[in-house]
Amino acid sequence: MSASPSVSAPVSDTRRNLLQEGRRRLADQPNYALVSILVILFLVLAIISPGYRSLHSVSSTVQVAAILGVMAGGQTLVLLTAGVDLSVASVATAAAYVMAQNDIHGVLIAVLIGLGVGLAAGLVNGIGVGVFGVQPLIMTLGVGGIASGMLLVYSSIEKSGAPIVPGPVYQLGTGTVLQYFPLDVLLVWLPLSLILVLGLRYTGLGRAIIAVGDNPIACRLSGVRTWQVLLATYLISGLLSATGGMILAGYENAVDLQLASSYLLLTVAAAVIGGTSVFGGSGGYAGTIFGALILTVLDALLTVVNASEEYRQMLYGALILLLAWAYARLAGST
């Protein structure tokens, strides 16, 4: 006959253990916290504004979020390698503008040229960071500056026509299937998300990207061709920036020299809120998806509240800070 040990824990201890257990669970599965934040924000939006109480509003929010989501995809990969890509906005704008300028050559050529812009930027970034070992911050900063400058030059040269967004791209940016499924999500964001989430976990390159960010020395010693991994990462980032820029152009049905300039900080914010560490080696794209959605809903919330530009900016900054702080607290508690 064994006597079960009498466990008489005081009430405060039980409550503290529950809290710790809760925090630990959340830290292990931060996506649950992100989904809750997203749902809460959307509910607040729906409560405040009658216009957001429909399925259609959910659909259009996701449609807009897809642009940020695509651009943030490249940023996520770069962050995973312990780098940062500050050229996202410039490349996106340049790719969109170049695509629109070449609409006269047909949509396929135009889109390919736009993608080419992204590839070129990614190539230069990748060679600088991967081969020469330049710090990503300054390399991508310089490349972004060059892209902006070249766009200025390109736009000032006399050409045969004004830039027009190709019809199919406009469809992609604004169209929906069966009224509720945005085309840009179905055709671009959804497949991309699957590729990124599964690719990071199950492909060699994906694993290598995370490994390079986590411990580049161990990678080098294990025979990982770090420069190839970094080159691939920045190439993908350039491609995704260009893609996001072109979708944005489709959504706005216009291009200008400042098209994507506000997106740079948002891509970093989306990835960080989604749990990717700026120091590299941990995180993933699933969180970034939620980060992009959260930021888009936040933007809608601030618009609906009719906040003047100054308060929007301040609230945006404060909220990004709070979210990042909350995440740091959560992740740091394990």
Add this chain to the structure above:
Amino acid sequence: MSSVAVTPSPTPFIPAATRRRFLRRNVWGASIYGVLVLLLIVEKIVHPGLEAFDFQTLVIETMPLAFAAMAQASVVLVGGIDLSIGQMMALVNVVGATYLVNADLKQAILASLAIIAGTAVLGALTGLVITVSRVPDIIVTLATSFIWYGLALHVMSTPGGGVGSTEFSDLVNGEIGTWLPEGVVVVAAVLLVVWLPWYRSKLGLSVYALGSDRTAAFLSGVRVARTRIAAYALGGVFAALAGLALLCETLQGDPNSASNFTLNSVAAVVLGGVSLAGGRGGMLGPVAAAFVLNIIGAIMGFLKVNPNYAVVIQGAIVVLVVLLAATLTLRRRT
């Protein structure tokens, strides 16, 4: 028994190792000054009518960037980065424009001192948040840049205000005698009065220690939190000077005037030989680099080059310089 022949050192009071270390530490900074002189010569060749007025204009144009570079360098030296410097400058710009528009010299100086103190507090707060929240400095300063921009918009949503006291604005725009711009004197004075004591102080040494190797600094007794907060506060001081210089140069407040300064300050810092990893470099380099960046623009102007190309060339120069620096480091590493 052989006797060891001792070759007497040519300068017996400075050991060879110290001489070598001094050279190694300062070769980059010195070469930037060499490049500056070279570019001045190039400018003279391109524009034979070059005279004191052009030098004066260069100084006026460069002062904001020079101070911004100093602000960024203060933070980079401790191992961080501040992406909110541009917007901090904008905030100072509009606040200054509001209070200086009807002020005489004495009131202007008092107001400026108050503004500088206030911005130092803002910088210290930024450092505090970075230290306490464990959120990476990129994210925190990104978020605060939104907040400062919003505040600037709140103070002044469209350009306005001004500087009432010409004597005050002449600190940037004026000249002593016929050839010495007051701006040069002001920058030199700030370096002597603010930077030099800091550099020689225990706090300054702690900054270098912390930026160089955080763990070693901590183990050596460096107060990490205090030092980091102080470094950001110093960055705030220089950012305030940058904003005031911008105000004196443009003679009006404009909340949108400073958006390029953040990225340009990083470029100037890197060109000036300050390592982005921290712990290496000084103030003289970034100041010279700021002049170098602006001289290139001036030379482009004299060569009647499309001003848009100037942006491309500036970006390309930054990229080439860091590639070169990285190659040199690579060679030493392998």
